[in-house]
Amino acid sequence: MASIERHDYDVVVIGAGGAGLRAAIAAAEEGARTALVCKSLLGKAHTVMAEGGVAAALGNVAPDDNWRVHFQDTMFGGKYLNNWHMAELHAKEAPDRVRELEQWGGVFDRTPDRKMSQRAFGGHTHRRLVHIGDRTGLELLRTLQDKAVHSGIDVFMECTITRLLKEGERVCGAVGYRRADGNFVTFGSGALVLATGGAGKCWRITSNSWECTGDGYGLAFGAGADLIDMEFVQFHPTGMVWPPGVVGLLVTEAVRGEGGILRNSTGERFMERYDPKRLELSTRDVVARAIFTEVKEGRGSPHGGVFLDVSHLPADTVRRKLPSMYDQFMELAGVDITRGPMEVGPTCHYFMGGIRVNAETGASSVPGLFATGECSGGMNGANRLGGNSLSDLLVFGRRAGQGAAHDAADRGAPQLDDAQIEDAIGEMTRYRSGPGTEDPYALHAELQATMQSDVGIFRDEAGLSDAVEHLDGLARRAASVRAAVAKREYNPGWHLCRDLQNMLIVSRAVARAALLRHESRGAHSRLDFPAYDDYWSEHNVVVCKDGDGVRLEPQPVPKTRDLIPLVEQRKEAERT
Numbered sequence: 273m274a275s276i277e278r279h280d281y282d283v284v285v286i287g288a289g290g291a292g293l294r295a296a297i298a299a300a301e302e303g304a305r306t307a308l309v310c311k312s313l314l315g316k317a318h319t320v321m322a323e324g325g326v327a328a329a330l331g332n333v334a335p336d337d338n339w340r341v342h343f344q345d346t347m348f349g350g351k352y353l354n355n356w357h358m359a360e361l362h363a364k365e366a367p368d369r370v371r372e373l374e375q376w377g378g379v380f381d382r383t384p385d386r387k388m389s390q391r392a393f394g395g396h397t398h399r400r401l402v403h404i405g406d407r408t409g410l411e412l413l414r415t416l417q418d419k420a421v422h423s424g425i426d427v428f429m430e431c432t433i434t435r436l437l438k439e440g441e442r443v444c445g446a447v448g449y450r451r452a453d454g455n456f457v458t459f460g461s462g463a464l465v466l467a468t469g470g471a472g473k474c475w476r477i478t479s480n481s482w483e484c485t486g487d488g489y490g491l492a493f494g495a496g497a498d499l500i501d502m503e504f505v506q507f508h509p510t511g512m513v514w515p516p517g518v519v520g521l522l523v524t525e526a527v528r529g530e531g532g533i534l535r536n537s538t539g540e541r542f543m544e545r546y547d548p549k550r551l552e553l554s555t556r557d558v559v560a561r562a563i564f565t566e567v568k569e570g571r572g573s574p575h576g577g578v579f580l581d582v583s584h585l586p587a588d589t590v591r592r593k594l595p596s597m598y599d600q601f602m603e604l605a606g607v608d609i610t611r612g613p614m615e616v617g618p619t620c621h622y623f624m625g626g627i628r629v630n631a632e633t634g635a636s637s638v639p640g641l642f643a644t645g646e647c648s649g650g651m652n653g654a655n656r657l658g659g660n661s662l663s664d665l666l667v668f669g670r671r672a673g674q675g676a677a678h679d680a681a682d683r684g685a686p687q688l689d690d691a692q693i694e695d696a697i698g699e700m701t702r703y704r705s706g707p708g709t710e711d712p713y714a715l716h717a718e719l720q721a722t723m724q725s726d727v728g729i730f731r732d733e734a735g736l737s738d739a740v741e742h743l744d745g746l747a748r749r750a751a752s753v754r755a756a757v758a759k760r761e762y763n764p765g766w767h768l769c770r771d772l773q774n775m776l777i778v779s780r781a782v783a784r785a786a787l788l789r790h791e792s793r794g795a796h797s798r799l800d801f802p803a804y805d806d807y808w809s810e811h812n813v814v815v816c817k818d819g820d821g822v823r824l825e826p827q828p829v830p831k832t833r834d835l836i837p838l839v840e841q842r843k844e845a846e847r848t
């Protein structure tokens with residue numbers, strides 16, 4: 273092992289999206305020697321694609337807004353399965369995290385009196401999303417990146433982590449490979465933070481970038497950490513449905529926030545039937561199901577979606593408020609959205625579930641291992657409100673970085689176990705030059721087809737059981753995948769062999785948790801159990817490692833006594 277590149281840090285953060293950057297900044301501020309490791313180039317993480325805004329109850333344009341209303345909206349959106357304390361911390365701390373971004377140089381759209389402007393979004397009672405046009409993720413990432421590079425953090429770009437290393441029960445480092453030359457690298461860490469984002473690539477139609485293969489879930493689960501709420505996968509209501517090369521590409525909720533209207537092929541504003549109170553600004557789960565139903569019942573648009581129209585708004589408002597959407601439709605579909613409607617349909621978008629963490633510190637159930645951002649679970653319950661991810665990254669990224677730095681304090685460089693490193697390297701080497709015959713691309717396509725057809729917006733016992741069986745078969749076959757080309761340098765087929773193992777862990781967890789939850793709630797809609805269930809309204813599904821197998825445990829939703837009046841008040845308001 274002497275010849276393998278090795279680096280030692282107090283805190284190693286895996287992932288350089290909003291969550292990883294914010295965690296690394298916080299760890300460095302606590303005095304920890306900090307490394308940031310990412311699969312792509314710095315600045316290219318999936319967060320860069322975020323469009324609509326960051327949710328924070330600043331009250332700049334809606335003076336009645338405050339953390340309590342934001343907390344209630346988040347709980348209502350999550351159908352009360354959220355970790356209450358996480359939702360509380362998120363609502364309370366998001367305004368400070370956004371102001372801090374501004375102090376670090378973030379430039380956001382302004383109100384006439386020079387405050388940060390805030391826009392409406394589905395499920396938010398008030399206009400709450402701080403934004404810059406429809407390119408908020410770019411500005412958020414640029415600002416965090418500027419701050420990070422001036423915080424003395426070492427960055428390892430284009431480096432994919434394939435295995436976490438343990439010393440007894442504690443995570444003490446990681447093994448990865450450099451994408452450019454295929455060389456292996458090891459990290460020793462006092463504490464390690466996973467900030468690896470979501471797993472949309474398990475579905476055929478998705479808004480997610482190539483990086484979203486669920487690596488963090490797979491790495492954490494492999495190390496013994498619990499996953500929570502995996503059955504809740506958000507299908508954003510509005511992705512592009514045409515032309516074929518861009519199917520799934522997101523059409524931001526800001527389009528509806530700015531006044532976009534949804535119509536079916538008869539010209540009907542169909543949301544009047546599904547949520548007459550909130551219409552297009554209903555929560556994402558409701559709008560996605562409505563669109564799916566309209567299409568299924570024969571009232572869809574020519575390319576299998578519905579129409580989303582902003583052409584009644586002044587053309588210069590559309591170009592100013594939604595510049596990316598204007599360019600996206602003009603360049604990719606030849607549609608001028610200031611003159612005619614877009615065609616849109618649901619696309620797999622976001623994981624509410626993820627690694628189970630402590631609300632205060634981001635600590636997972638395994639010592640030395642922390643998680644934050646989309647790869648962690650609990651904050652959003654059964655459904656996430658738009659804008660609550662970027663604020664989640666800021667609030668809990670900072671907390672996880674601090675938590676890891678405190679945990680790592682005064683720990684010396686760990687003893688890395690050669691046998692574990694050899695095993696991790698042996699696995700990767702097998703994918704290039706072993707005896708395997710399975711094609712990783714073919715298996716990925718089968719996995720996506722299964723998830724798309726049987727673990728999508730609407731689910732039932734038969735489809736989910738088929739999916740579990742099919743995924744088990746794919747997992748057996750994935751043990752003998754091998755890349756068609758054996759080269760080490762930038763070899764996507766080789767990389768996919770490993771990504772596939774993570775996507776299988778994620779997909780099997782999602783399908784099994786979905787099979788267990790006998791009710792419909794938030795993003796989880798069972799045709800055979802269409803109503804809420806009293807037992808499940810009080811329980812999260814926790815996916816635990818059990819030897820080489822998996823155990824699913826329903827566990828009571830973590831509640832906070834002081835918050836009961838706020839929750840009851842909101843439930844009562846919804847009943848009347």
Ligand SMILES: Cc1cc2nc3c(=O)[nH]c(=O)nc-3n(C[C@H](O)[C@H](O)[C@H](O)COP(=O)(O)OP(=O)(O)OC[C@H]3O[C@@H](n4cnc5c(N)ncnc54)[C@H](O)[C@@H]3O)c2cc1C
Nearest residue numbers: 287288289291311319323324325433469645646659661662
């Ligand atoms: C088109 C689009 C628009 C969106 N708009 C909004 C919005 O307006 N508001 C909002 O709140 N949310 C929005 N979201 C959701 C939000 O952008 C994401 O949930 C969020 O950016 C996730 O951030 P993250 O830091 O957790 O992960 P990511 O940004 O996905 O970053 C993950 C990082 O982990 C790295 N990584 C992954 N695996 C490995 C590995 N094995 N080894 C090393 N590195 C690894 C990646 O390289 C990357 O650096 C949007 C999402 C999409 C797709």
